[in-house]
Amino acid sequence: MTSTTDETTPPRHDHIFRNALIYDGSNDGPLPGEVAIAGERIVAIADQGTIPAGPATREHDLKGKALAPGFIDSHTHDDRIVLDSPDMLPKISQGVTTVVAGNCGISLAPVTFDGPPPAPLNLLGGKEAYQFPTFADYARAIAETTPGVNVAALVGHSSLRLATMSDIGGKAAASEIAAMLDRVDEAMENGAAGFSTGLFYPTNAGADADEVSQVAARFSAHGGVYATHMRDEMDHVLDSIAESVDTAARAGIQLVISHHKCAGVSNWGRTRETLPVIAKAAAGQPIGIDAYPYAAGSTNLRADLVTDTYRIMISWSEPHPEMTGRDLADIAAEWSVDLDEAARRLDPAGAIYFQMDEDDVRRVLAFPLTMIGSDGLPHDKHPHPRLWGTFPRVIGHYARELGLFPIETAIHKMTGLTAKTFNLKDRGRIAEGCFADLVIFDPATVIDRATYEDPLQFSVGIEKVFVNGRLSWEAGATTVHRNGRLVGGRAG
Template sequence: MRGTSFPLLLRGGSVADGTGAPLVARDVAVVGGRVRLLAPGEVGSEDADEVVDVSGLVVAPGFIDAHTHSDTSCIDGAEGRLDEAQVFASVLQGVTTEIAGNCGHSAFPGKYPGLAALSDAHSAVGRANHLASLVGHGTLRSAIVGQQARAASATEVARMADALDEALAAGAVGFSTGLIYTPGSYADTAEITALARVAAQHGKPYVTHLRDEMSGVQDALEEAVAIARDSGAALHVSHHKTAGKYAWGLTEVTLARLAELRESRMDVTCDVYPYTAGSTALSAMLPPWAHDGGKERLLERLRDPGQRELIRKAIAEGVPGWENTVGNGGWDRIVVAGAPRHPAYQGRAVADLAREAGGPGDAGMDAVDLVAELLLGEDGEVTIISHSMREDDVRRVLAAPFAMIGSDGVPTAGLPHPRWAGTFARVLGCYAREAGLFDVPEAVRKMTGATAARFGLADRGVLRDGAHADVVVFDPARVADRATFASPLAGPEGVRLVAVGGTVVVRDGELTGARPGQVVGVGRR
């Protein structure tokens, strides 16, 4: 093969190609931003600009995070709203493509008029890895219907469908809903079905945070199934879980249902993160009617003692069709993650903070009052961690052959969920090597080829001749997550090298400073 010059040659490793096939000894070369698989020793060191000895290591396609909320993290970092650890935690564990725009919220059309404008903004600041995005239903509804708790008119649904059609044609990889979040929760099944039909016309999936992942999870799953069937769209269930004490163990039922649907040839998949805690906004703990009219109307209600009492009653008694996280678990399971003006609250459970409020001998404060005051003091922007799941349910979903890996990572200040920095290393270390839920090739497939296929990412998620040279090299004996709830941004062990488009962006756990990442789907990319 004399005369061929490879910018990068990874020599002596075992290839996990992203299909689930057994490991095989191959050298991996990069030329023109694409992969070449070579027999061991097929070329000499003189044929490559850089040769890396990866003996004893696994060479895999770069990991694809099926579910993030990192739509603008690089932009936010460049503008000083996030620090480097928050922006780059994902790529340090080997993620070369992030799928954003989940749970009904995308950066366009809204702050950015379209995917091309978002791409331009990312190009201006530089990305270490790639970004692909769904179109969020909540974003569409907010722009066209507003934040009001009402049904959309036929004209408004048509306008949302037109905007969705334009975004999907421009390169968005699917349509997402977050049906526990306002304004998306104000939509009925018919509205979502009409929009999912647009996704089906583009051959792109309907991706949903179910209307209820707790006691009503079975009915919520059936709603999603009906939407997919009636629209013709493939169905992807986001961060599948059965959370809260009334739903523990129900993954046996929901996974059996998903398997049954697949047996009937329905195109349905899910993603999962490897933790028993979730994370979201503190305001999402309040009933949907409290959000009617948007954030300013919510804050007005929180200032009103009478409205607080109604919120307290809604949490205690429930509201038809509302997930009610606190009612399914309790304030002792809700931990403040991000509250910049109240740093002493971060890492503390709401129930504990309420008990300790007031002076010596004081009986404390009602939890709803503490939450109201905290939200008012933070202009409504507080993130929380919800310890709501059981380990056997998490393992069950992880092991399902149709489940792929998504971090649900939210790059924020404070003490964010460790999943943003630890998910992929945790799957490989804790669940593949230590727990033996699956072998390394299957773990890699769940993090690469399966995800690329779900979201139509051509020539990504696999190591084969001509594929994009997005590559991760890790030590299967040492790879492990180090991120914890106390130190949520600690980088992983055992990730030796990450290349994006053939350019090395991480070497031995350190960023190289290279920024070859792009927004996938825009133009020819």
């Protein structure tokens, strides 16, 4: 590496990182060197000791620690928390500098409610959370709040349907699809990054592939991407993959299969079937998948997911908040009722479902097309530990401890690959001209500390995080210097 700084003029560097082990987000091995930033951008990458300091430069001696692009959380439900708790400590403390919100067909905009929002939209809060009849309203709120991390926002199909349809039980009529398309245009013109569906959920399940492809095609015309929580991740997972691939092909759009899994004990091991199918399809069209590094998922407590074949933990309950953090089986035994009756009494509620096999998790994480996404639910009283631990867990546990892949591959899965998939221009890489979203971490010690029993725990080994060129968070700090913005799409 050599510096591109012109030595005949005084350098303007706000920060120089020296003695760094640079992971550039490309999946290449790390190289020792130094990096300089000025304003919001990376302006020089060089061999050790070759970037001259200017009068206003702040020097950072990394002493051989790692310098990487800020992590991009490819799958979140952070739509509201970036406004209500804009420091975003659960994410920035992991090294995350950008979150992709609006997944699983659920987005704050463009929909409002007169009463409680239906499940799963209640995962983002009550009717007071839904204040944004247009995407422009949501974009304005982000700009006025200045969250601690950048936000790439998808528009959810459930939100579009609830805003335009009188009966969401079936396919939308032509006039209702036209109304959705008007909202698509408005959203993409005001900075949305793309489209998501949650065909698994009642608010979205009535849409057939024709409706989805029509809406997705309009997002495609604006340069958006399409992320889907497929119709079925259990017995009919292969059918759902085929539907997703075909729908995206018809729409001519980048596909992201959300939180890929083979759920339910009877489906354990079936990633041996699903991943080759996805790989074959990806040879002919743009396809990515995201995954979290845990063998349990989390969503609303649903009757169709209640079983005695895997553990279920309650993450919140409106009628019985005292049961938060306890297992459904223990609650049922205490009440002397069966699991189904206990779930009925707890509802509305959320749950953590231990429905996946660890070998499947590892196969999915190691798959070359897999990005890392937390899928955390920040409004849960007792959230899944993925909300606080996903990214250090991938590096520390799966890369360093288990050797599932090299650390540079882990970094690529949470930076360069994700930025490319979601069209996040000049992000996800350490390269001259890119935005200075950066994380300094210790590859020898970084690890998650959040557990299912005690999920609100900071990870260790993340030392400093920069967002758009500004030092935003340091280890041990509870204050964030917020410098995030809306990114992706026309937001840049």
